[in-house]
Amino acid sequence: MNTAVRNLSIAQAVSAEDFRGAMRHLTGGVSIITAGRGDDISGMTVTSVSSLSVDPPSLIVSINRAASSYQLIKRHGVFGVNILTADQLDVAERFTGKGGLKGADRFAGAEWTTRASGVPLLVGALTAIDCEVEEVIERHSHAIVIGRVLDVVASQRTAALAYWHGEYVAIDREEDQLKLAEVSLPSRHVHARGLR
Ligand SMILES: Cc1cc2nc3c(=O)[nH]c(=O)nc-3n(C[C@H](O)[C@H](O)[C@H](O)COP(=O)(O)O)c2cc1C
Structure with missing residues (x-):
């Protein structure tokens, strides 16, 4: 057992509403988690994907246990992470289940491929990552x-x-180059390039 679980003794001081409000300040990259094989597929829009380690290459995602994709991930032991581009907003919307779309119907209107695991991977995603649980x-x-x-x-x-x-x-590397330079380069570098 290498997991440390503490029984917290501090009384809950922050309401769910306050916490939700705080987390709205955190910018999240939008991805689609895909799960299942053949016709038994589903997927969901998430912002909770994060890199865990590079060696070995691994990542984490936080998934609501009530989401339909969760049972498929557990049953098949594999899933896909499809990091979306700015023009895939419509795909993101479909995979929130908006309008009552379920399972395989969410995949309509986009092109999908597979790799070793067999889960659908979105053609044209910024990056599609095939994963084993x-x-x-x-x-x-x-x-x-x-x-x-x-x-x-x-x-x-x-x-x-x-x-x-x-x-x-939308974060566009071409269009937002100047703005991105301001936040991503050390200030002396920005000054040297005359971007301010
Ligand atoms: C921008 C955005 C980010 C989301 N991120 C997550 C997430 O990280 N984890 C999660 O469990 N649900 C997240 N959701 C909600 C799921 O997309 C939604 O509950 C899921 O598609 C419902 O699937 P189901 O109808 O198949 O159960 C997010 C929704 C949106 C709009």
Whole structure:
């Protein structure tokens, strides 16, 4: 057992509403988690994907245990992470289950491929990552799913889809180059390039 679980003794001081409000400030890259094989497939829009380790290549995603994709991930032991480009907003919307769309119907209108695991991977995604489940940690309403990366399908796309303050935001490397330079380069470098 290498997991430390503490019984917290501090009384809950922060309401769910306050916490939700706080987390709205965190910008999240938008991805689609895909699960299942053949016709028995589903998927969901998430912002909770994060890299776990590079060696071995692994990632984590936090998934609501009530989501239909969760049972498929547990049953098949594999899943896909499809990091969306800015022009895939419609795909993101479909995979929130908006309008009552379920299972395989969410995949209509986009092109899909497969790699070793057999889960659908979105053609034209910024990057599609094929994963095998390494561990599932169920905690509260959600489960932290650890995925071991089996394959990566990269693209040349340059615009990402993010979610911030309850809205989708496009981050375009070409269009936002000056703005991105301001936040991503050390200030002396920015001054030297005359961007301010
Ligand atoms: C921008 C955005 C990000 C989301 N991120 C997550 C997430 O990280 N984990 C999660 O469990 N649900 C997340 N959801 C909600 C799921 O997309 C939604 O509950 C799921 O598609 C429902 O699937 P089901 O109808 O198949 O159960 C997010 C929704 C949106 C709109």
